[in-house]
Amino acid sequence: MLCKIGDVEVWRLLEIHGPFLRPEELFPTAGPEVGARIEELVPNSLCPTSGKLILPIQGFLLKSPSHNILVDSCVGNHKTHPDDPEWHGRSDTRFLSALAAAGLTTADVDYVLCTHLHADHIGWNTRLQDGRWVPTFANAQYLMPRADEELQRGRDSDTYKESILPVIEAGQTELVLEGHRLGDCITLIPTPGHTPGHVSVRIESGGKTALITGDALHTTAQCQHPEWHFKYDHDAESAVTSRISLLEQAAESGCLVLGHHFALPSLGRVSAAGNAFKWEDLD
Numbered sequence: 001m002l003c004k005i006g007d008v009e010v011w012r013l014l015e016i017h018g019p020f021l022r023p024e025e026l027f028p029t030a031g032p033e034v035g036a037r038i039e040e041l042v043p044n045s046l047c048p049t050s051g052k053l054i055l056p057i058q059g060f061l062l063k064s065p066s067h068n069i070l071v072d073s074c075v076g077n078h079k080t081h082p083d084d085p086e087w088h089g090r091s092d093t094r095f096l097s098a099l100a101a102a103g104l105t106t107a108d109v110d111y112v113l114c115t116h117l118h119a120d121h122i123g124w125n126t127r128l129q130d131g132r133w134v135p136t137f138a139n140a141q142y143l144m145p146r147a148d149e150e151l152q153r154g155r156d157s158d159t160y161k162e163s164i165l166p167v168i169e170a171g172q173t174e175l176v177l178e179g180h181r182l183g184d185c186i187t188l189i190p191t192p193g194h195t196p197g198h199v200s201v202r203i204e205s206g207g208k209t210a211l212i213t214g215d216a217l218h219t220t221a222q223c224q225h226p227e228w229h230f231k232y233d234h235d236a237e238s239a240v241t242s243r244i245s246l247l248e249q250a251a252e253s254g255c256l257v258l259g260h261h262f263a264l265p266s267l268g269r270v271s272a273a274g275n276a277f278k279w280e281d282l283d
């Protein structure tokens with residue numbers, strides 16, 4: 001178990017942990033020294049041979065007394081990514097092994113909450129069975145941001161056809177808007193920009209609070225530099241606005257913060273520092 005927020009256990013389901021892309025490519029407005037700045041703020045987060053930023057791709061499993069909720073489902077197996085050999089046609093058991101280590105089978109997951117509908121967050125939404133894509137979590141309701149579903153449907157991409165549409169056709173999808181609440185403990189916070197419908201997740205239980213950022217931030221170095229644009233942002237300026245607002249909430253409340261792509265342990269706290277913020281890993 002990664003941590004406990006009141007009565008809610010948080011488990012990490014790690015699928016990939018390795019070099020992704022070079023910092024100057026990921027953060028195109030951050031200037032040529034961005035790699036050195038990241039290394040200063042997040043030591044050992046760059047691959048010494050390639051210079052690429054080392055990112056985890058993981059989901060967070062929330063075990064509350066009433067529900068098991070998966071927040072994002074990584075890249076998945078057998079998905080089509082012709083431009084990305086590491087994501088293409090994977091056949092890997094790490095994600096499902098992590099679910100088993102948390103004491104659950106796929107049938108035990110009650111909700112799959114998608115912070116947004118990018119390929120590295122929805123891959124295990126489905127799995128290939130006898131040549132057909134079927135929901136991996138047969139008993140789960142899948143919550144997807146409405147604006148992201150519209151965007152992906154318009155693109156009719158492989159990601160839509162493989163990881164979104166089969167869940168909709170199975171009748172297991174609820175298209176949600178920001179502010180949606182799930183049980184007593186979970187609220188979706190609007191953080192648009194990275195995608196139009198992107199949400200972050202607030203957990204409140206037993207007087208404790210935590211925030212799961214989703215892709216509102218990709219590295220904790222963005223606490224000091226929330227103004228950095230990210231290569232894959234849909235609307236980079238509105239992503240900046242959302243990032244600052246989320247960091248303000250985190251700093252004011254002093255709550256725990258978890259980020260899907262933050263350097264491990266991907267868990268810490270944010271405080272105000274000058275015109276920006278400061279990150280501290282939780283021991």
Ligand SMILES: [Zn+2]
Binds near residue numbers: 121215260261
């Ligand atoms: Zn992502």
